[in-house]
Amino acid sequence: MENAADPRAVLFSGALTIRNAESIHEKFLELLSRTGDLVVDASDAEEVDVSFVQLLLAARRSAREQGRALSLAAPAAGPLREVLVRGGFAASDPAFWGQALWGKGGDTP
Template identity: 45%
Template sequence: MNDSDHDRRSDLAVLSSAAELTTIEFVGELTIKTIAGAHARLTEVFGASGAVKADVAEDAVVDLTFVQLIESARRTARETGVAFDLAAPAAGQLRETLARGGFLAAADDQEFWLKTSEGR
């Protein structure tokens, strides 16, 4: 792997686990080029934990692929009874991508992504 490949990769393998809660830290590039690793990690954690938090770094490089992965994780969580949430409100490029993609239109989406209980 050359230096430019390293700069583009996602450093998402940082995990912390306390009792039934597992937190996955997503940092670096979270795009179509690196989404397979993020998907694999989420799949692994969903099979072994009762509650999952996604901690997305404010300076993460995000595209719609990552947003779609998190939306899919939300659906899977509902279907399997796993509690799934973000560790903090979406910020930085993630928030910009959500707005551009129309993912903040519904109150329940705003509550999940932005941590607003009133849908603001």
């Protein structure tokens, strides 16, 4: 589903977990079939696990290989932020994940 605020954005909502990994993967493939830069909106996620993070990073790498950018519509928050911190991803790329993850001075939580 597209995000009305940004027509380039694709909304990922609900449970972004291993149970839904196949449909999430298909959605990323559809997103990658579009032209131009890509925007992922996970702000409506109710549950996130590391499988979503892995698929997101793989899609980002694929976009980069195609000479395109993949970004988040908003800084990682809620369940996505939680899994990033728990999984040790939080410090990997603050510019991509969003400054909302970081405390003052750029320290990780």
